[in-house]
Amino acid sequence: MKEILVLAEHRRGELRDITFEMLSMANRLAGENDMTVTALFLGHEASDLSDGLKGACDSIVIMDDPKLANCNADPYLVAMELVLKERKPLLTLIGHTAAGMDLAPALATRLSLPLATDCLEVNLVEGRLEVIRQIYGGKINAYLTMKPFEQYLISIRPGSAAAEAEQGKSGATETVPVPSWENLKGRRFLDYLEAELEDIDIAVADILVSIGRGIGKPENIPVAQEFADAIGATLACSRPVADKEWLPKSRQVGTSGKTVNPKIYIALGISGAFQHQAGMKNANTIIAVNKDPRAPIFNVAHYGIVDDLFKVLPLLKEKFTKK
Secondary structure, eight states, X not given: OOEEEEEOOEETTEXXXXXXXXHHHHHHHHHHHTOEEEEEEEESSOHHHHHTTGGGOSEEEEEEOGGGSSOOHHHHHHHHHHHHHHHOOSEEEEESSHHXXXXXXXXXXXXXXXXXEEEEEEEEETTEEEEEEEETTTTEEEEEEOOOOSOEEEEEOTTSSOOOSOSSOOOEEEEOOOXXXXXXXXXXXXXXXXXXXXXXXXXXXXEEXXXXXXXXXXXXXXXXXXXXXXXXXXXEEOHHHHHXXXXXXXXXXXXXXXXXXXXXXXXXXOOOOHHHHHHHTTOSEEEEEEXXXXXXXXXXXXXXXXXXXXXXXXXXXXXXXXX
């Protein structure tokens, strides 16, 4: 049975969402094509962390070594080369993250594998691998069919699928030997340096109230903030609001801001250009309020209200807060 291998990405003792997004994608593809899903965990003394993968894959391959404790493309490259040569999975998925962008091209070059990067979706169509990528700044989805090959390497854009830790699986664990580090030279992991958030992290919010150009002027923002506070939400925005510095850049949703996956996303006065949709379309429930019935946001919204947001907000507040 053919195998899909997913590289588990982790940082500071936590599995990153991109790992479960790729596993969701892999399980859907495996179910359609009678394949198995394996998570590859490179780390050190992190059994509790690797156990978190069991519900989302058929098996877990663990390589444990101090050099793999933190993501470093140099030892990861040597480790993955060994695993891919031995297991020969049909498809290997790596997150299109800072770590993945460093690792995937080097791995593809070393193993002479076909590589497609920053993909939104992967499918097998009549036995041939097809990927979807965005081009021209996200204006067009390109459907690309890859030439037949024994193995493929694909990097997946974060936010392209739902991140679900429990997918009805019970992955069996297998520990494999580490490669020789004798000729390993180059970069060493020193420490994590993270940019300070300007105020809060919208990516972890369960409920987001996001405002766009339709808010009119900065003096109207407190109205949206009051609504957000009343329903226990975090206030976010589209690019025009951030560009005008009405809200900090850290609050921006979209390709040039942050990708978010809240349980509820309420878009107020946002037209919903493709750049914005790319950052929020995987929210569990999307509610859009806009005066323009042709606004693109309604194409992805689960519920749409065509009206002035200042008329709608009091009614929404009453409905959300009614006990």
